[in-house]
Amino acid sequence: MINCQEARNAITILEVECPQCGDSVEVFVKDGVVCTDSVCTECGNTIEQSTPIGNLKCV
Numbered sequence: 412m413i414n415c416q417e418a419r420n421a422i423t424i425l426e427v428e429c430p431q432c433g434d435s436v437e438v439f440v441k442d443g444v445v446c447t448d449s450v451c452t453e454c455g456n457t458i459e460q461s462t463p464i465g466n467l468k469c470v
Contacts (some may be wrong), residue, residue, distance in 0.1 A: 427467040431455060435470045442460040 426435045434453035438445050445462040458467065 424470040428470055429454060429456055440464050
């Protein structure tokens with residue numbers, strides 16, 4: 412998808428560490444930011460939409 416305009420619309424699914432309890436949380440990322448709210452199943456912490464992926468630790 413190099414040089415493809417549709418590559419910009421691609422959504423990546425990543426597992427990141429919950430900032431509150433350390434459990435893994437699945438997040439959907441588009442353009443380097445979380446594109447939907449994601450809730451930790453362990454502690455209920457919400458990783459909010461528009462959170463830059465650079466602020467999260469990948470698992």
